[in-house]
Amino acid sequence: MLTLGIRNMYLLLFAVVILLSTSWLQSDQGGPQLDEANTIAITKASFLFQFARSNDWPNDKKQGNFRIGIQGNTALYLFLVEKYAGQTIGSQMLEVVEISDSEQVVEFTHVLYTESEGEQLIQLINQTADKPIMVVTSVDADTAMPEGAVVNFVVQTSRIRYELDMENALNRGLVVGNRILSWAVTR
């Protein structure tokens, strides 16, 4: 009869194998790591680049580098540099600058993103008033769009959207591009 002595050896060997197999399966090695990239900064950076590219800039702003200034958000600044530095807006080389002192703002900025609030924001807006600078703000959902700003980021159903003040844009001599206009939201 096939009593076959080998079976005992196999039984022992495979008891060990199955134990190793199941324990290997149960060892949760190499689990996924949380991507800690700043998603808000990425989204805002993408919008700022769109604003730069889709707007119809006055002729006197079409010389030299195209400058996006960032005030109060280093993550956004770093992401813009990482992703878009070296790109061109029309024939202008894109330059991203981090602005810590509002004195730097005045002449050479095309798009100015600021997270300033209160007096500091008023001062900044006054300083850039009547200049073809697209001032972009980002205020809480329950706060009205700051006076003098051209664009303001708002959160709508968890999404970052933007509202537009056309009057301020015109006062600054900016002709807002159709693509920017068509995606703007109202509150």
Place this chain on the structure above:
Amino acid sequence: MGSHEMKNYSSIILLIWVFVLFSAQANAQNVNSESIVDAAIDLAEQELFDEALKMIEPALLHEAKDDARAWYVSGYSHKGKFKKEVFLVSSTSALALSERELAVSQLIKAYEIDAQSSTSISELSLDALDYLSKTYMNDVVRGVRGFTRGMDDVIVGYFNEFVAIRSVINQNEDWTREEVEVEKNLARANRLLLETTPTDSEELFARVVAHYYKAIELDGEDYTARYNLAINLYNRGVSRLKSIDHTTAMFELMETQDACIELFDKALQPMLAAHTMSPNRKETLKGLTTIYNALSNKEESDKYKHALDKVLKAEGE
């Protein structure tokens, strides 16, 4: 004696004759079947499996169809052929797979026929099935380790075979825990493949998610499956956001953002469930802080950040 009685006697004699004839035939068949089985066993013991099978398999269709020994020797021979093939080629070659499948079905048959009488055939069949079940589990592990795209169903198939055989050996064994681990490992294997694939693959990502959902469905208490599912969904959203560049049009940016928010939303539920299971785990608190932040929900994000700081502080003390 009337002609009627004569007729009855003739019928009885005829019946007896038919019975004797059939009994003799059956007996001859039994003797024949026994000798075939014995001869096949001799061949199998000499590892002449093909010859053994040539002899025994035709008999399984007729005279030996209810003979546990015959089914066992046939199953044993297929198992022998399987082992040879494994040694020479691999356990997953077409021949090995078909030999193993035949071995399993024939050994189960041998066990089922013999189960009532409980001779050594039952025990030997179970031993052989035990061996074969483990080869299936080995193939599961090997499949996960050397995972290639689209192997999911094959690996799950091996595992299902393993469980099916184990249920014959012992109906009380519960392999749910291992099934959960197989699903989680397949999710991980697909993710690693996705991370190293140069072009994006929605199909691979769908498989990652499907395997984690299956693991959760199997085990309502599995923390890791929930946490990993949440991370995969969230990371997928981040990865899509990162894919936005200077070539992206405004409408694409809007669409991408919508898709990302949907993924972040989907990530929230399993992360919250993982948090409920283990409220003081740092990675979950960090995950919730991050997901809520991505959903622009500062209040909730701050709440979990505060909880995380508290845990970290307690650990530091």
